[in-house]
Amino acid sequence: MSIFKNKKISVSVFCGAREGKNKAYATTAEMVGSLIAKNNMRLVYGAGGKGLMGKVAYGVLALKGLIYGITTKIIADFEEPIRGTKFKIVKNIQLRKRAFIDNSDAFIVLPGGFGTFDELFEILVSKEINDKHDKLLNKKDTTFNKPIVLVNVNGFFTPFEKLVDSIIDAGFMNPSNRKYFKIVNSPKEAIDYIKKHTKK
Secondary structure (H helix, E strand, O other), rough: OOOOOOOOEEEEEEOOOOOOOOHHHHHHHHHHHHHHHHOEEEEOOOOOOHHHHHHHHHHHHHOOOOEEEEEEEHHHOOOOOOOEEEEEEOOOOOHHHHHHHHHHOEEEEEOOOOOHHHHHHHHHHHHHHHHHHHHHHHOOOOOOOOEEEOOOHHHOOOHHHHHHHHHOOOOOHHHHHHEEEEEEEEHHHHHHHHHOOOOO
């Protein structure tokens, strides 16, 4: 259950604690933050002030938007939370990912490393399990009917898209699993998709 009581759309952004080699990654991350603030949404993120994570957060803060960070003590030691912002420290990574899910209405995924993909697969698996549960009971449960949008900066997620297609071709997933996420080319497309597919 979400800790937020108002009707703002809360968007989790998963992304790297590094900026990456291409400047487009940082520019896109900052733009995502700006658009979240401009559209009166709330950022939910990993609480750090470095890398793409920091770029998103500072993009929100520059326009006086709302942010809420979720981290662990170990992570906070090397990804120091931004001073003056609201954040919560949970016991472990598993609880951190659960908190992202519980407190978000939608998810945007930007380039990143193992941690970013761990968070991405966590929400994809949650959506798949929820979908199978709905079909088994012949009903529609909206507990995880939340949009997942990947911003394909500099073609970063093209190999991931091909991997998913390969898994489907090999018979380990249904073609319908492809609908669990949306790949777009710009932050504006990501925000527009979330606005269209999120109800508050």
